[in-house]
Amino acid sequence: QTLGLTKTNVIHNPRSNMNNAVGCAPLEKMLEEKINVSFGTDGMSASPLEDLVVANMLHKHQAGDPRKIYGEAWRMFAVNGPRLASKLFKKKVGTIEEGAAPDLVVWDYVPPTPVTAANTYGHLTFGLPFSRVQTTICQGKTLMDDGVLTFLEEGEEEELCAKSRELASSLWERF
Structure with a gap:
């Protein structure tokens, strides 16, 4: 209470x-x-x-x-x-809506069964989360387009992931 x-x-x-x-x-x-x-x-x-x-x-x-x-x-x-x-x-x-943060995620969801009023939550819960994110827009800027990060040059994604693993290891050592 x-x-x-x-x-x-x-x-x-x-x-x-x-x-x-x-x-x-x-x-x-x-x-x-x-x-x-x-x-x-x-x-x-x-x-x-x-x-x-x-x-x-x-x-x-x-x-x-x-x-x-x-x-x-x-x-x-x-x-x-x-x-x-x-x-x-x-x-x-x-x-x-007007005045809201201009952020949006678009999933590439192809429903295996018809979407109806009776099963919408089922599709949102058990279908959508397992679909591929196609596009993300944050603050009005497209950060991912057709599944590709738009703000990284070729090869930078692996470099970023390697740095992330390094920092994670450093963090875990401090626990």
Whole structure:
């Protein structure tokens, strides 16, 4: 109740929590109390969409009910996450409207079954996250086009990845 009363924002990291065996967040209770819960990765990957997929299945399993958090998980990702980010960054994000950050991701998603009103969340949860990102636009600038990073010269991507591995090793040594 304290989280709801204090308007606390909660970042749910189900894969990290499972990996570290620290338990499962009482997601259904938090949602009932109108707590703004969104997804994070806690460093498990760069994609909170993967946590959306896992949370969707984890909380169904935990409740023993396949109907649990069906649409709520996507709303946590697409509505609650941007709400918190907008508050933290003091700029509207996660929406296509005048005055909002000009950021956009386009996936190359080819649905294997028809998309209907009844199964939209299923496609968003179990199809889209496993599709290839085709285009990303950040601050109005195209950073990826047809799956290729536009701001790197040929060969720079491997150089960047090598530097990332080096820095990660250095960071892990300090733990």
